[in-house]
């Protein structure tokens with residue numbers, strides 16, 4: 468890596484590196500899934516309790532809020548880290564591997580939590596430098612729809628008076644040290660569907676007496692691909708993926724039903740509303756053509772993350788000051804994020820910090836059983852978020 472610009476945030480974040488690693492490794496070894504972050508939230512609250520000048524509260528059972536009131540007037544800024552893990556059995560072999568069988572920090576939320584603890588520590592050491600009010604939310608249940616953010620925004624006063632919100636996601640798909648930011652559409656709306664195709668079961672030797680839901684289901688899967696390739700402009704972003712196809716029990720019986728599931732990803736609200744109609748049209752036509760029937764259950768997931776232009780621009784300026792040429796324009800992602808819930812209440816922007824390093828094998832995709840972080844990325848995260856808190860607080 469080339470030398471980075473020297474800044475106060477940069478130097479203070481670098482000095483925090485051993486502590487960031489210790490926090491992250493403790494969290495990594497003790498993962499808990501969404502809505503069950505009991506030990507995790509207790510640990511966060513205990514670590515925050517060691518710091519001065521913070522008001523610590525529990526907006527929901529397993530989330531933690533730390534508020535720092537700066538000594539200069541300014542804006543109210545919300546910084547967000549998600550804290551939950553995934554139901555995945557870890558396949559890493561380092562000494563801080565998950566102690567909770569079948570649960571793993573495979574998305575980097577252990578890193579997000581360590582980063583926000585680090586930012587809380589730096590801010591709490593110098594309240595005289597801080598303008599406005601910095602709220603730091605350690606949010607539960609990002610990985611489980613409808614998500615912890617939705618609950619906090621709907622049921623608590625967390626967002627009351629917030630002027631601007633930001634947060635970051637580490638990315639194993641970007642090299643360590645890169646900060647990637649983008650105005651506008653950044654992450655997709657992740658919607659899901661479940662389809663049941665009902666035919667008529669029978670003997671496999673006499674398909675003419677049955678209505679084969681597997682043959683019909685296969686046609687449905689093929690025809691759903693036409694929605695994206697033939698039904699939507701190449702300039703619009705849409706993904707339709709069938710991810711589950713279950714039918715039958717043995718080799719000589721035609722079953723009476725097939726179950727399919729999948730996901731639809733989009734940014735544009737109009738296209739998002741149109742997608743289920745396009746799916747239903749295919750489903751209706753194909754099943755009718757072959758004498759089968761269907762049911763479609765369609766569920767809207769998180770809203771898309773659409774970054775506010777001025778906030779993204781400001782973060783880009785901060786990134787250029789902090790990491791120089793490692794500041795990049797991000798590409799939009801078809802992944803989803805419940806960070807979008809905060810953006811219904813205040814302007815804001817979400818961004819990525821790279822944690823991928825082939826030498827450390829920290830470039831496995833997110834949600835992979837071998838996922839891990841290059842811990843150098845924690846320093847970059849603190850540096851960015853600390854600088855952002857100070858700048859956004861000034862307004």
Ligand SMILES: [Zn+2]
Nearest residue numbers: 574610833834
């Ligand atoms: Zn994830």
Ligand SMILES: [Zn+2]
Nearest residue numbers: 574575576636
């Ligand atoms: Zn995540």
